[in-house]
Amino acid sequence: GAGVSQTPSNKVTEKGKYVELRCDPISGHTALYWYRQSLGQGPEFLIYFQGTGAADDSGLPNDRFFAVRPEGSVSTLKIQRTERGDSAVYLCASSLSQREGLITDTQYFGPGTRLTVL
Amino acid sequence: EDKVVQSPLSLVVHEGDTVTLNCSYEVTNFRSLLWYKQEKKAPTFLFMLTSSGIEKKSGRLSSILDKKELFSILNITATQTGDSAIYLCAVGSGNTPLVFGKGTRLSVIA
Numbered sequence: 709g710a711g712v713s714q715t716p717s718n719k720v721t722e723k724g725k726y727v728e729l730r731c732d733p734i735s736g737h738t739a740l741y742w743y744r745q746s747l748g749q750g751p752e753f754l755i756y757f758q759g760t761g762a763a764d765d766s767g768l769p770n771d772r773f774f775a776v777r778p779e780g781s782v783s784t785l786k787i788q789r790t791e792r793g794d795s796a797v798y799l800c801a802s803s804l805s806q807r808e809g810l811i812t813d814t815q816y817f818g819p820g821t822r823l824t825v826l
Numbered sequence: 827e828d829k830v831v832q833s834p835l836s837l838v839v840h841e842g843d844t845v846t847l848n849c850s851y852e853v854t855n856f857r858s859l860l861w862y863k864q865e866k867k868a869p870t871f872l873f874m875l876t877s878s879g880i881e882k883k884s885g886r887l888s889s890i891l892d893k894k895e896l897f898s899i900l901n902i903t904a905t906q907t908g909d910s911a912i913y914l915c916a917v918g919s920g921n922t923p924l925v926f927g928k929g930t931r932l933s934v935i936a
Contacts, residue, residue, distance in 0.1 A: 741923055741924075743923075743926075748928065749928055749929075750830075750914055750916070750926030750927050750928050750929050751869070751914070751924075751926050752926070753923035753924070753925075756922070756923050764922070764923065767923065797867055799867070799868070799869070801924075813857060813858040813860065813874060813918035813919075813924075814860065814871055814874050815860075815871075815918075815924060816871060817862075817868045817869045817870070818868060819866075819867050819868040820867035820868060822867070
């Protein structure tokens with residue numbers, strides 16, 4: 709079946725602009741995660757959705773970052789007033805919901821969006 | 827604070843060599859340890875380990891977990907140039923965000 713998809717694959721913007729990054733998870737996966745990966749680092753957590761609601765947004769660096777998942781499937785990460793330090797690869801992942809007796813920790817990643825802020 | 831440490835950070839080997847990548851962790855609520863391979867942007871899933879001492883194997887790759895000493899190793903035998911990638915280790919504790927290490931960059935030269 710189809711994996712996690714993300715668009716655009718690359719985004720170049722100017723400092724101060726607004727950007728939206730889209731993630732389409734694997735069908736049937738109710739948990740969706742956003743991570744950010746800078747050069748030489750592992751992915752760092754931003755926000756996590758269980759269904760339509762943000763279960764944990766403690767990784768968002770500041771109030772310029774916001775994410776939604778209005779129908780419990782596609783999610784959009786929104787960044788306002790972009791700064792050069794926001795340049796990174798933004799990864800989205802999805803996983804199955806918690807089920808009794810089944811460990812569902814495996815997260816499946818999309819190809820990422822490389823954001824460059826000039 | 828939860829922490830995952832991988833070593834070495836980078837490694838260069840020749841085709842046919844065997845490599846061992848290390849991952850140690852300190853987390854509050856451990857449930858699983860996962861290995862991913864990252865070649866361009868998307869990390870691709872390799873293994874999930876939940877029990878100590880049980881080896882997971884897939885072709886030339888294998889991995890094992892030691893929950894007492896809080897570490898895992900990933901072995902790759904008879905390495906090929908296609909194994910060149912960043913190998914990421916992450917720890918999971920249910921439907922929560924994974925905590926990743928910085929990765930080991932493996933370069934296999936012909």
